[in-house]
Amino acid sequence: xxxxxxxxxxGRTGRLTLNRPKALNSLDLPMVRHVREALAExxxxxxxxxxxxxxxxxxxxxxxxxxxxVRDAQMAGDSEAGDAFFSEExxxxxxxxxxxxxxxAVIDGIAMGGGLGVSLHGxxxxxxxRASAAMPEMAIGFVPDVxxxxxxxxxxxxxxHPEPAxxxxxxxxxxxxxxxxxxxxxxxxxxxxxxSLENFLRAVDxxxxxxxxxxxxxxxAEAGESKLASFAPCARQVFGHDTWxxxxxxxxxxxxxxxxxxxxxxxxxSASPTSLVSGTELYAANAAExxxxxxxxRNEYAIGRILRHDPNFxxxxxxxxxxxxxNPRWQPAETGDVDATPxxxxxx
Ligand code: QUE
Numbered sequence: 489x490x491x492x493x494x495x496x497x498x499g500r501t502g503r504l505t506l507n508r509p510k511a512l513n514s515l516d517l518p519m520v521r522h523v524r525e526a527l528a529e530x531x532x533x534x535x536x537x538x539x540x541x542x543x544x545x546x547x548x549x550x551x552x553x554x555x556x557x558v559r560d561a562q563m564a565g566d567s568e569a570g571d572a573f574f575s576e577e578x579x580x581x582x583x584x585x586x587x588x589x590x591x592x593a594v595i596d597g598i599a600m601g602g603g604l605g606v607s608l609h610g611x612x613x614x615x616x617x618r619a620s621a622a623m624p625e626m627a628i629g630f631v632p633d634v635x636x637x638x639x640x641x642x643x644x645x646x647x648x649h650p651e652p653a654x655x656x657x658x659x660x661x662x663x664x665x666x667x668x669x670x671x672x673x674x675x676x677x678x679x680x681x682x683x684s685l686e687n688f689l690r691a692v693d694x695x696x697x698x699x700x701x702x703x704x705x706x707x708x709a710e711a712g713e714s715k716l717a718s719f720a721p722c723a724r725q726v727f728g729h730d731t732w733x734x735x736x737x738x739x740x741x742x743x744x745x746x747x748x749x750x751x752x753x754x755x756x757x758s759a760s761p762t763s764l765v766s767g768t769e770l771y772a773a774n775a776a777e778x779x780x781x782x783x784x785x786r787n788e789y790a791i792g793r794i795l796r797h798d799p800n801f802x803x804x805x806x807x808x809x810x811x812x813x814x815n816p817r818w819q820p821a822e823t824g825d826v827d828a829t830p831x832x833x834x835x836x
Pocket of ligand 1: 514555
């Protein structure tokens with residue numbers, strides 16, 4: 489059996505290849521442990537100057553965390569399996585952010601949820617034109633996690649400063665970002681066209697990340713126009729609030745065109761009402777003064793733990809990943825009937 493994360497050292501680079509193709513490289517506990525062990529080993533190894541994370545899957549970088557396994561355990565009465573998986577995954581996310589050498593993720597395909605947690609906390613987030621990313625947790629009765637509810641509110645967008653409203657739009661709607669959107673939002677740092685990827689990776693091994701980027705990174709404009717950029721004025725008006733009720737009111741308030749409202753309502757159609765209310769509380773908590781990534785991860789864990797015990801999580805994973813009918817029965821069915829208090833009390 490081959491490892492689900494292949495670890496090797498090539499030239500001056502420690503390379504991790506995500507390798508669980510049957511599950512679109514979605515992360516399970518052994519994969520998280522492989523990544524953590526490699527980072528612990530390479531942190532103090534002078535022969536390793538940088539770490540590169542890649543996937544050789546033709547379509548996927550990493551589709552998320554293996555929430556189907558978590559649901560199975562939860563339904564068998566074992567909630568500790570989910571707790572253990574998420575606490576180790578979030579520890580890995582923090583360790584990536586704190587890694588003292590360049591950590592280069594190459595997103596050349598689909599990256600969702602946990603796949604963004606294993607990439608965006610690194611110093612270099614390289615995308616190709618095949619990159620496609622989303623935080624789709626609202627559809628499974630969960631909330632944006634793996635540090636992204638914190639990271640996305642603290643990274644500079646193309647506007648030159650962090651934009652929590654854009655972050656909340658992305659996390660609460662599950663909007664799918666393409667390469668241009670990833671570069672505009674600040675989630676990606678560099679654009680390398682797919683046809684130069686092999687040469688780029690060879691140059692990283694031989695010459696180091698800075699020289700390789702100097703040679704192969706293209707002008708982000710080559711990724712095309714960002715649709716997210718044109719959506720931003722509407723998103724800033726609607727999603728810059730700390731409660732779901734205010735966001736809902738702003739959506740009805742006429743800040744966006746009817747076409748923009750239609751797009752937002754389409755995206756929200758698959759969202760769990762409980763996730764919308766608790767997710768907004770999470771974003772508000774993770775934008776607060778003095779909350780760093782580790783505190784943000786603790787907030788995600790606290791709300792996530794409540795949600796994993798809520799029947800909406802099992803129902804959402806069922807509808808998206810088990811039966812794939814995309815027809816979940818949420819309870820409550822309306823955001824107005826969800827009480828935000830337990831989530832507000834769970835966070836810092
Ligand atoms: C929300 C999610 C996930 C998702 C879809 C959502 C997620 C996840 C997967 C996934 C996809 C394909 C696989 C797989 C898992 O999809 O976390 O094993 O083969 O892992 O709407 O959070």
